[in-house]
Amino acid sequence: MGKFLNELKPSFGDEKWFKDAEKREKLKTDGQRELDQNLFKSCYERNSEKALRLLDEGSTNDYHDGDGRSPLHAACYFGLLDVAKEIEKRFPEEINRRVTFEAGHFTPLGYAFHGRSDDIIIWGAQDLIKFFDIQLRRCPTEAAQVKLLRREKKQISPK
Secondary structure (H helix, E strand, C coil): CECCHHHHHHHHCCCHHHHHHHHHHHHCCHHHHHHHHHHHHHHHCCCHHHHHHHHHCCCCCCCCECCCCCHHHHHHHCCCHHHHHHHHHHCHHHHHCCCCHHHCCCCHHHHHHHCCCHHHHHHHHHHHHHHHHHHHHHCCCHHHHHHHHHHHHHHHCCC
8 A cells, every 4th residue: 555755755756745754754663654554544434533533643644655645635535624624734734745746746635626525625725815815905996906806817717
């Protein structure tokens, strides 16, 4: 199910995640590795209750399958919003972690789109919504706000 970090290194390149994971891996006990693997399995089994318990017991988002999918990728794909939020809260950098190029190089939120997990997509879009809201509030006039909305709509509209 999983691969050793050195086998995946060519697929992930020199991402910060990989370097940090190597350091963490050296410090882990067999028990910690088992917790991480069980978190991964719980997310793929869609067992939110067990996944949250494992996080409380000290599990991390480090374990991944051969394509680099992590527990957060699985939580997002299967719509486990409570688990996704908890993993992101504990390991915020993981929200940008991508799978291998061979598997599409998707982030966890990309997996939410593939899994059609509406709650996760909406949760993930909150930062983008906040950004647009801040930009609108900076516009001094209603006309400027309308202009900004039209410009943003053109940028995000499918072609």
